[in-house]
Amino acid sequence: MTELLAALSVYLTQAALHFPGWSPALISIDFGFIGLPTFHLRWYALGYIAGIGGAWWYAMQLLKRPNLWGGEPPLSKDAMDDLMFWIIIGIILGGRLGYVLFYMVPYQMDVLTADPLTVIRIWDGGMAFHGGILGVATVLWFFAAKRGVKLLSVGDIAGVTAPIGIGLVRIANFVNAELYGRHTDAPVGLIFPEGYVPGSTPPAYNWETGEWAYTGAEMARHPSQLYESVLEGWLPLLVLSLLIWKFGALKRPGLVAGIFLILYGVGRSVAENFREPDSFVSGLPEWLTMGMLLSTPMWIGGAWLIWNALKGKEKSV
Incomplete structure (x- = not known):
């Protein structure tokens, strides 16, 4: 038995599982008979749709309960x-413009110069979460001021x-075999497809x-x-929900938003390793990535929001 366990341990540390190889689309419908291209209902798009729908549903559950807010x-x-x-607009515009400003302008300016319309080709891929959160923050500011x-x-x-949306979209990234990790000999390692199919999105999938x-x-x-x-989506959702439903975190305005920023910044920085x-x-130290760098303002903003929320008195019904 000891020899068997030892052999199994060696196998698990040397063998790696293969990427499941699911299709990036839930369904594909060929409209060639009417002169239109094939329509692909992609998991990536469904991640955004389900995330937005789930966010709306959860928000409505919170707004139905005045006791969670300590008042109206x-x-x-x-x-x-x-x-x-407006949040959907903020996600799309902010995410795309963030990708262009944070990644393309500093590192792929030649691509922009050769084809300026790349900026609007969101269907070719390229969304930055940090740009999306800036877009949403801008929308929230204008909305609050107007209303x-x-x-x-x-x-x-x-x-x-x-x-909710973050957790689902990251799963869609996995289905797309994109944004995969560094090399590892650990049992959790997967063999991802790394080939290239010209003009295809994802680039390693032949439609x-x-x-x-x-x-x-x-x-x-x-x-x-x-x-x-897990680190950027489901764990923050669990922690924040516990703080809201069990400890009345919504009674201190800004506390939940601040903790989210900190949790995301920590989760993203850990995952970047x-x-x-x-x-x-290029040009960054080995221990620093662009994801870590862009998360730094979230740490600072989150800390300020938490401090500001805790210095005042908690609302009570």
Whole structure:
């Protein structure tokens, strides 16, 4: 038995699982008979749709309960519906512009110069979470000012609901075999497809054959997308929900938003140690990645929000 366990241990440390190889699309419908291209309902898009829908549902559950807020909830149902529309705009524009400003302008200016329309080709990939959160923050600020509602309380709603979308989209990143991790010999390692199919998104998937492209030289990597799904999405959702439903965190405006920023910043920084850095990003020390660098303002902003929330008195019904 001892020899068997030893052999199994050696096998687990040497062997690696293969990427499941699921299709990046839930369904694909060929409209060639009417002269239109094939429509792919992709898991990545579904991650955003389900995340936004889940965020709206959870926000409505919070707004139905005045006792969680220590008084009148900050938004009505109609106002929340209106806000969700603008949040979607903030996510899309902020995420895309963030990617262009944070990654393309410093490192891929030649691509922008050769084809300026790349900026609007969101369907080709390229969304930055930190840009998305700036877009949402801008929308929240304008919305609160226009409607005369409390910005910090609206920010708390965004803080506890955002992890739903983050967790789902990171899972979609895994299905797309993108943003995978660094090489590892650990049992959790996966063999991801690293080939390239010209003009395809994701780049390693051939939509015509329905097959993933492998080079034959792949090595096991951390499934860092799943690490991020937990650390940036599901763990913050669990912690913040506990603080809200058990300890009345919403009664201190800004506290939930601040804790979310800290938790995301910590989770992202930890996950970056396992995630393969973008190949085109250069000039940073080995111990620092762009994801860590862009998370620094979140640490600072989150700490200020927590301090500001805790210095005042808690609301009471």
